[in-house]
Amino acid sequence: MTTLTDPPKESFRLSMLIYDTRYRSMTIQVVAMFGFMLLAAWLINNTITNLNALGKPVEFGFLGEPASYDINQRLLDYTSRDTHLRASLLGLLNTLVVAALGCITATILGVLIGVLRLSNNWIVARIMTVYIEMFRNVPVLLWIVLVMAFLIEGLPAPREFRGDDATASMILNETVAITNRGVYVPEFLFSRPLGDISLLGTSSLRFDVSLELIVLVLVFAAGLYVSGRIGRYADRTQEQTGERPVVWYWRLAVVVIPFAIVSWMLGLHLGYPALKGFNFQGGTHLRNSLIALWLALSLYTAAFIAEIVRAGILAISKGQTEAAGALGLRPNRIMSLVVLPQALRVIIPPLISNYLNLTKNSSLAIAVGYMDITGTLGGITMNQTGRELESILLLMAVYLTISLSISVVMNWYNNKVKLVER
């Protein structure tokens, strides 16, 4: 008669670390961790040895030294006696400026081209296809230098605007001058200014906030808030009575009228550029480098956005539109309530990653001499001080921060619009 015996008692053998699936993952992880730390230690050790041999240990004191180079396109006051830190700050602002401008124009252009590519007009659709293929298949750096060359070579010099036999003239009712030294646009001026508030004293991060601007923004925001309240009142009335009161002119008035009155009180007017001496004076001077980068990045990214928009629109099945029509919705309501919310779910994530790409591509500013963060911190500051490690670490940290912030926004949006599945 057989008896049921206990299974042989397992003793731990070393080979089980590899062959037993219970332990194998632990083994692999420990080995990976060990290998990674070894690699990191080796790299850091090499770096320290090399830097000591070169006689420049890692320190960030160079940021406080005078930069002694000029930044011609800038948002804050800056002289070449300011520190490297301030130069980097201005560079960062320039990066953000060109990224924001580029994202806006790229979106407008991209949506337009994407929609036109789906047009039932054969010739328009073909033109848009040619545009998209042309821009997507040629490097963005080539577009940037090409636009820059066009601005310098193809546009009239300021002296051609002079005299009775001028060969060039200002556009938009003599307000905008497009020259080969940049574009001059009107600027906003206040004849009864309230003054500035200087923040952070005289440190490298100091900046002035103009009070007029704050007042105008506050008035505008308050107007929007009141307008929103009126809209909610209309919604409530509609829910209670079924009749929607006509309030759109009220909503418009509370935004526009106070804003207009305050602007008039502050003496808001435009300062126009005018030809004085050899160059234009007055107005805001947008340098060629900014225009070239802005234009090239917008045109290039617009081709990608157009494809995203097209894919998003095609992704919504026709049944959705027809079902909404069967419910009795009017075409514009179908678009805003049914098609767009679904299309945006497809469009927005890749759109934001294209914004991210545009921001990263703006580092190519260095090719046309636009002083963004790569041109200041990663360019002249690095070459002047010889602090490659520190400069590049800071540069990467800045870009990582921008990228990760955009990623956070994207994840938040994705979670918000995600289909709730069972």
Added chain:
Amino acid sequence: MAEKSFVRMEMLPEQAPPASSVGVIGWVRANLFSSWFNSILTVISIYFIWRVLAGILPWVFLSVWDADSLAGCREVIAANWPGAESAEHACWAVINERWLQLLYGFYPPELYWRPNLAIILLFVALAPVLFADRVPRKLLYVTMVYPFLMPWLLWGGTIWGPLMAAAGFVIGFYVIKILSDEIGALSAMIVGVLATVTWWLGAGPAVADALSGTLPIGIEAVESRKFGGFMLSVLIGVVAIGVSLPIGIVLALGRQSDLLIVKGICVGFIEFIRGVPLITLLFVASTLLNIFLPPGTNFDIILRVMIMVTLFAAAYMAEVIRGGLAALPKGQYEGADSLGLDYWQSQRLIIMPQALKISIPGIVSTFIGIFKDTTLVSIIGLLDPLGLANAIRADAAWNGVYWELFAFIALLFFVFCFSMSRYSMYLERKLQTDHR
């Protein structure tokens, strides 16, 4: 009395559609003039096309091919087309004179056959991978040899270096093959990898030195700084594309795995690389990479750039492949498990073929992106086509030539990138197995 009624007993023959809805007229009406708004768009578009072509075609075709400087071009233009501005006619003479430089950089002209052979062999090596069903499988041997042949052809020097590098793989392969019956697949793999690495770091270079001392077989060496032009772009692009795909697959698997530490390392690497612009990584290549390595290490800038571009490409590739992995239904993983396949078998036989198929469009667009991004090396001073364009303009004879150079470079890139994207469409169609 029955009333007479008329009932048609046979079908009427179909009538031809009205002339206005078929043929050229019908097509034009449907596609160009279907409404007044469309008609306006059509007219505007035709006017736009006419303006563009009227500007570009005379510039391209009524042009100067023979001149030795921009001033020479302008003289010819003034003689041939009196009254025309010089900007209205292209000066292709610059391309005529410098196209070899734009293609090969400063590579010695008598050795041009080597890059030429390398690119022909590249297509031979790619053929069994790209068009698997149309060419004999035997060609795969060329594919396996190519990674060692290509550097030797381009850089020249002794043949023993690449041979010994290849020998490392052969040694590793046989170690794994022999030992896997003895001590199991995983241990054999580890021992094999260790053997290969030991060979490369220790015995290999010594044997190569000894052999090249006794048996000096080799071709003329070419220094890296002579590399340039489109050849450099293709070289960096091909290496980055080829190496980044396997690294990307490993990173994607790491990111999808349950092993926390492995996953953490992979996520950190991918997010870091994707978060910074390529230009900062190229700065690392040009200034910092030597600092990270043991004192005294100094290897050439092209290799450093290739390493950084490869890492950059690998991070993007990993995300594309992760998308493919995530798109696979869970049943595929469970099905593979239920067949009793282990992790690597199920990856190799079930998961990866499908995941890679799904990610083809993404992989190819990453390839195109990487290839276009190789132009960034001009910023750190390498002479890729854009860098050479600046160098050519620095020559007094060609100072002021912009459009001809840009057009030529743009055309080169366009041809490569456009054909890559067309190939991806072909592959997508070929691999489509669902019936939609």
